[in-house]
Each structure stands twice: as structure tokens, then as C-alpha cells.
Amino acid sequence: EPEVTQTPSHQVTQMGQEVILRCVPISNHLYFYWYRQILGQKVEFLVSFYNNEISEKSEIFDDQFSVERPDGSNFTLKIRSTKLEDSAMYFCASKSTSGGFGNEQFFGPGTRLTVL
């Protein structure tokens, strides 16, 4: 069964460093998303991406964040200068088409980011 994969499973970094979180969405999917979940808190939407551009973003997704689909298979989230409060689980999700709600977003297993 096709699934969304994410690497690494756990990333530890120093405050101020840049990190890139990687995702491989399901191959025929066209819509891509990043969410984050701070420990003990809600899953929060960060950004959605379609047709090689951002289609929607939340207030969390500020200038420190960027997304890219560099090679037609990977979908990356870059945090330019990490802060302690960026420590969270980051989930990638993908969806096949837009056509109404019935199209499910499939989530990856997440990358746990720890900023020291």
C-alpha cells in the first residue's frame, strides 16, 4: 500500500541552525501539506502546496519557513534559523486531487525536531 514517508525520523539541532525536513508523498498525489504538533498540543496546519507553489499558509509559517519540491518526488520543509519553540513533530501529508472533501489527506509518520 502506498504511503507517505519522511526523513529523518528524529533531527536534533542547535538553535540558529538551518534544518531541512524531507517527505516523499504518495506518487500520484498533487497536493502536499506540512503540519506540526508541539508535544501535548494540537496538530497545526503550516502550509499547503500545489502546482509548485504555496496555495495556503498559516500564521505560523513565517519568513523562517520555506517549502520546495525540488525533483518531482521529494517535498521539503526548510527552517532557516531554528528557535527553541520550533521543537515539535512535523508531519507531511499528501492528497490526490482537490475535488471535494472526500479526498483524504494521507499523513506520514512525522519527523521529531529537537532544538537545543
Place this chain on the structure above:
Amino acid sequence: QKEVEQDPGPLSVPEGAIVSLNCTYSNSAFQYFMWYRQYSRKGPELLMYTYSSGNKEDGRFTAQVDKSSKYISLFIRDSQPSDSATYLCAMSSSGGSYIPTFGRGTSLIVHP
């Protein structure tokens, strides 16, 4: 006022019990109501979704939406240890991108 409220639990029940999980919300624009299941170290997995008010049944799972009370429920009949997970409610408005707004999740433990 928080948009989606959900008791984090944990909720511990014996195998075979009927489980009731609930969320309240404040945004009247929400039209789609979802329940996700999240096992430890995994991403959320969509269990069920409903549109507007009413009930929806899928095997041992029943989702209910009461828009007048802004209250949604998920019932699990004949609960099994394999149902032990965190259950997240989520909601979105109609039209546009259907980006879900999640609750905190309720941790469910079904013990044999």
C-alpha cells in the same frame, strides 16, 4: 475561545466496552467533521468524516454531529486493545482547501 476543544484523557476502558469520544467547537462555519486515529510514533489516519449534521456508521464506529449544540462524538462499540490510540477530532469549512482544524486528541487505552 478555542475553536475546537477535546478532553485529552487518558480514557481507560475494559475490552468490549462502548467508548464515547467527544469534541465541542465554536466556529459555525465548520461543515466537515472528521475523526483521526493516531498510533504512537505514527501520523494521523482518517477514520471517518461526516458532512453537516447527522450520524454515520462504519463497522464498530459511529460518528455523530449535532451542529445546533456544536458537539461531535465518536462511538466505538466492542472496543478492542488494538483500538488503543489517540483519537483526534478535526473540522473544516466548506469550499476552498478543506484544511482541518484539529482538537488536542483523546488518548484511549483499552485493556484486556
